Amino acid sequence: METNTSYDPSFAREVFENVDSGEEIKMCMQCGMCAASCPLREHMDYPPRQIFSMIRAGKRDMVLNANSIMMCTSCYTCQVRCPRGIPVIDVMHGLAHYAISKGILTRKDTAVFGREFWQQIYKTGRIDEKDLSRRYFFADGIITGIKKSLQMARMGIIMLLHGRMKILPEKKIKGIKSLRSMLDKAMQTGKGGSEV
Amino acid sequence: MAEVEATNQTLLVVGGGMSGITAALEAAEAGYDVILIEKNPYLGGRVTQLYQYFPKLCPPNCGLEINFRRMKLNPRIRFFTLAEVEKISGEEGNYNVTVKLNPRFITEKCTCCGKCSDVCDTEIDNPFNFGMDKIKAVYLPHEFAFPMRYVMDPSIVGTDEAKKCKDACKYDAIDLDMKATTFDLNVGAIVWACGWTPYDASKIEYYGFGRYKNVITNMMMERLASPNGPTAGKILRPSDGKEVKNVAFIQCAGSRDQNYLPYCSGVCCLASMKQSTYLRDQYPDCNITIFFIDIRALDRLEDFYTKVKEDEKVTFIKSKIASITEDEATGDLLLEGENTNTGERIQMTFDMVVLATGMVPNSLDLESAPSVSKDEYGFMTLDPNNTGIYGAGCVKRPTDVASSVQDATGAALRAIQSVTRR
Structure with a gap:
């Protein structure tokens, strides 16, 4: 990892404001439970814990280009075990969505x-x-x-x-129209909720 | 015994652990009549189960003996073991308390000769050692028990076994017709010191406590290290009784976790470090690894952390362990997690794992008791509109013995102020 110790909160603010569930990472206490529970840990550039830490440290490019944020399979192990109740999956998907909206397609x-x-x-x-x-x-x-x-x-x-x-x-x-109106509504409510 | 004199100047202390004993003694030595009740057959509570205190590494029995002596010398204290509060009614200055006295089946005539226990064949799990060994169904709770008197498990009462024990007693100290009785007390104020219970580690499914024999809790470790414990003080792993060479401590086992026990108990870090010294004393070659999220050794106790850290056989790794897997053939345990300082994956094998579980306050809920205010975690809080019942020790917050003693002294003063206001 880089040894740059300067602290830049601007990316963290960007995440809190624009990423779906982005503010949830404020709860992270860096215990590493998510990293140790993840079945895809070996394939990720950085486990969720490090991604959250890097957001706080302002490592914008490293986070948005990490393969991790697009690798989550929604198995929910980390989310169920997180001692601070962070919806890790929602944050990872939110980040992936945000990266794509910025034209970054790592995977x-x-x-x-x-x-x-x-x-x-x-x-x-x-x-x-x-x-x-x-x-x-x-x-x-x-x-x-x-x-x-x-x-x-x-x-x-x-x-x-x-x-x-x-x-x-x-x-x-049956009732595809009702489903679509639900999906339309969901698209409007999420942060950065544009079509992929 | 059912005639218990008490007035609205009398104080009732519920719970005969370190906090309860302290509150009772301080109030009695200040000149107030005190009644102390305890649900176990002995006084001393959790402290009797500890091997050593941190940070001085001295035995708790020493302090308990001093307190028991103070109690024996003070006629103002009356205490009841195997007693529970059933009901509290009334208000500050005039409480009416119903106390249930469970039968001990052994009277004051007992000399602790042990003859009844010798002839008894039935064995029960020893609650004092967390079920790690068996004791006879007629037993002395532990060798420093106060009051020093045997107790009979209700499960054998009414059987031939019980009659055999009665016949063996030369002093006619066994009364098999003893029944649970209740009596009412009139008291002016109450000190509530009903203590704590170790968090149930079997709830943390991924640590396998209860399924893997070599995964134990920190309180079990205290018993293993105690000379009056199941292994006579030799720390041996439970599955095969082998000496240990490589032991892991998992901090915050359930603690600081929304899914289990959301708060920090504040003593487990120090308890684990203390227990690492037990291991180092017995096994000079034993490797010890302490897995932690944060080491919380506050104030002057940080010196103890510094001291333990200097030991090259003790390694501290910042990680919340995510799973334990047992090797069925050897009983060894594989721990997995992430070292959050280096980002590396942890896969390490140990002989024995100690889970540093937290403290759960004992319930305050009583049928038709004056409501006692509690915080979100079940700890008792002081409600300025509801005086007269004062918490002491771990029922108010998870804490160590020294702070419990200070807190209990404060609670005794509050209770005294409450009755002198009348």
Whole structure:
């Protein structure tokens, strides 16, 4: 880590004001429970505890470019165990959302997957596994799409055999309009709540 | 015994631990009549279970003996063991208290010869040692017990076992027909000193207390180190009785955690450091690791922290341990966490783990008692509109023995002021 000891509160203020659940990090006492509980700890640049510490220290670029903020799988282990009741997942997703809104795409795949997932929920109210995979795989063009599809072909067949994926398209849920109005409302309330 | 004289100038002290004993003695020595009641069969409370005090590392029995002697010499104190408050009615200056006296089944004639215990075959978990060993169902609570008298577990009363014990007693000190009785007291003021209970560590699921034998609590460690404990003072790990070479202390086990015990008990850091000296005295080669969030050794007690830190066999690591996993074959324990100073992942194996659990105030809730005000964590607060009942010691805040004694002296003065105002 850098040994720059100067303290710059401007980034912390930026996070408190613009990031969904950003103010929650004020509660952090740096115990490391989140870091030790995280199943993806080995793959992250910095665990949540360090991200929170870096926000306070004003390390804007390091935080927004960290792969960690887009790596959270919402397993909730850290959030359940946090001794100060910080919604760690909400903060991590909030930071990811904020980074994307600033044009920082450290993990493009994650962002694309999130976008496609969201759009499908918005359209039909449920996830169509094959349609979601198709959109996700082919987001970077046909050739990478075919490559990625072939890699996952075996998984696809197993899912088909077990009835986890249907050949026919999924239908819209009943009351899709009510769901959409709820989602619209949610989009308006969150900080920085623009479409991904 | 049911005739207990008391007036509205009498003080009642509920709880015969260090705080209760102190409040009772200070008031009695100032010339007031005091009645002290205690629910255990012995006085002294949690302090009797400790091996040494921090920071002086001296044995608590010494101070207790002095206090017991003061009590014996003072005719103004009357005390009852195995007694509980059932009901309090009335108001400051004129309380009516119903006290329930549970049967001991052993009378004052007991000489502690131990014959009843010798013939008794039934064994029960020893509550004094947190169930780490068994005792006979007729027993002396511990060897410094005051009053020095045996007690019979109610579970064997009515069986042939109990009759066998009665027949073995040469002094006719066993009364199997003893029943729970109640009596009423008229008192002017009450000192509430009902103490604390160690936080139930089995609630912290990821530490495996109760499932893994070698995960113990700090109070169990006190018993393991005590010469009158389950291992006669030798610190051995519970699963196989082996000597320990590598021990971890986990600070804030449940404490400072919204999901468990939200506050800091203020003594566990010092208790763990004190217990590290127990280990170092017995095992010169033993490695000790203390995992902490912050070390809270306040005021002059920081000197003790400095002293322990100088020991090269004691390592302090800033981390809240996230999980303990037991190796079933060896009973060793794998600890995982994040070293928050370096950011490195911790994966370390230990022979034994001591959880530094916090203090939970004992309940104040009584049916039809005058309401006592409490804070959000259940500790008693002083309500200026509701005088007459005064807290003392750990029922007011988690604290060490020295502060409890000071606090109890203050509570005794408040209670005296309350009755002299009448």
